[in-house]
Amino acid sequence: MVSDLIGKYIWLIRILTAAGDRGLSLREITDKYYARYGQDYSRRTFNNHRSAVEMVFGVDIECDRGTNRYYIPYGDEVLDDDESISWMINTFTVSNLLSLGKERLSGRVSVEEIPSGQRFLTPVMQAMEDSRELEISYAKYTSQAPETLHVQPLAVKEHERRWYLVAYCHERSACRVYGLDRIVSLRETDTMFKMPKGFDIDSVFYDSYGIFFPKEGEKPQTIRFKASPEEAKYLRDLPLHRSQKEEGDGVFRIRVIPNEDLMMEFCKHAGKLEVIEPENLRSALKERLDKASKQYS
Numbered sequence: 668m669v670s671d672l673i674g675k676y677i678w679l680i681r682i683l684t685a686a687g688d689r690g691l692s693l694r695e696i697t698d699k700y701y702a703r704y705g706q707d708y709s710r711r712t713f714n715n716h717r718s719a720v721e722m723v724f725g726v727d728i729e730c731d732r733g734t735n736r737y738y739i740p741y742g743d744e745v746l747d748d749d750e751s752i753s754w755m756i757n758t759f760t761v762s763n764l765l766s767l768g769k770e771r772l773s774g775r776v777s778v779e780e781i782p783s784g785q786r787f788l789t790p791v792m793q794a795m796e797d798s799r800e801l802e803i804s805y806a807k808y809t810s811q812a813p814e815t816l817h818v819q820p821l822a823v824k825e826h827e828r829r830w831y832l833v834a835y836c837h838e839r840s841a842c843r844v845y846g847l848d849r850i851v852s853l854r855e856t857d858t859m860f861k862m863p864k865g866f867d868i869d870s871v872f873y874d875s876y877g878i879f880f881p882k883e884g885e886k887p888q889t890i891r892f893k894a895s896p897e898e899a900k901y902l903r904d905l906p907l908h909r910s911q912k913e914e915g916d917g918v919f920r921i922r923v924i925p926n927e928d929l930m931m932e933f934c935k936h937a938g939k940l941e942v943i944e945p946e947n948l949r950s951a952l953k954e955r956l957d958k959a960s961k962q963y964s
Contacts, residue, residue: 676720678703683728683739690731690738787847788823788830790855795820800858801834804851813851818843819860822868826878826928833868835860844878876908877928890929891920891943898939907932918943930955 682699683691691699693710700708717728717737730737794801801820806813818834821842825831830847872878874887891914894902899917908921923929925948933940933952942949 672719673723675704676716676723679716679720679728680724680726680739683737686738688738690734690736692734692736696737787850787853790853791820791823791832791847794855795823797855798859798861800856800860801853802856803845803853805845806849806851808849814838817856817858818845821862821866822871823847824868824872824878831878833871842880844880873909874922874924876923876926876932879924879926879928881924885924887922887924888945888948889920889922890925890945890948891918892933893918893941893943895939898936934959 679696682696693713696713697708700706720726720728726739728737728739791801801818803816803818804813805816816839817837818832820832820834822833823830824833824844832845832847832850834843834845835841836843871880875881887910894917896917899913899919902911902919903913907919908923910922911919912921913919930948930952933942934955937956942952
């Protein structure tokens with residue numbers, strides 16, 4: 668399983684990072700592997716994992732030829748260099764710890780379940796790695812029956828406890844976003860595809876909020892909003908958007924393309940966040956909140 672291999676890669680990164688500059692000998696690594704997985708760890712398997720760690724995570728495992736000890740240069744900085752790598756490593760680490768009965772952490776660590784990641788995330792990522800197209804049966808909330816689509820899996824993105832597949836769809840002749848929890852069935856085909864040159868998922872959504880694709884001609888707008896003193900503290904620790912800047916006196920600004928996800932986010936914080944401008948967004952939020960208020964009148 669791909670997830671098992673990734674777990675082992677992350678385990679290798681973890682033990683070498685913990686060892687610091689002194690590193691570990693191959694014997695020490697194999698002993699730790701046996702204690703963790705109950706299996707022998709051959710030099711060949713170790714070297715394969717070492718190469719995979721470099722390819723998948725961009726982390727070099729070097730060997731001091733004078734002492735024959737393996738180490739990760741600047742290991743303490745590995746988790747800070749790339750947010751997505753850090754998130755993946757930390758997520759798998761928590762998952763692994765929870766699965767270890769001998770660690771006795773069950774009932775002491777709580778993580779929210781992401782239903783959409785249980786069934787299709789691994790095969791989607793495998794197809795991405797293999798550069799193979801997928802045939803999916805997809806059931807939209809607005810459709811009565813699922814439709815069969817042929818897609819090129821370009822990336823996956825997590826948002827609000829859901830996983831999404833970003834893919835080029837042949838039937839739509841365009842890139843689309845598909846919720847993994849709306850996929851009924853999936854199979855990897857024999858059709859190969861090439862990634863678009865320079866594709867970067869973070870760049871695609873740079874000016875968006877959530878998982879909405881920017882529509883043609885849409886431009887980001889500067890949105891200014893005022894936060895309550897308590898909410899301002901949360902925003903400083905966890906910005907609403909990567910473009911967030913603080914102006915002072917509890918006023919913040921972001922530069923994004925307004926969409927439904929952003930509207931819902933502001934509504935969720937009603938009473939704690941007040942949109943100042945642009946006026947059209949402020950009016951739209953007022954109308955939506957007034958409608959909601961009438962439901963409880």
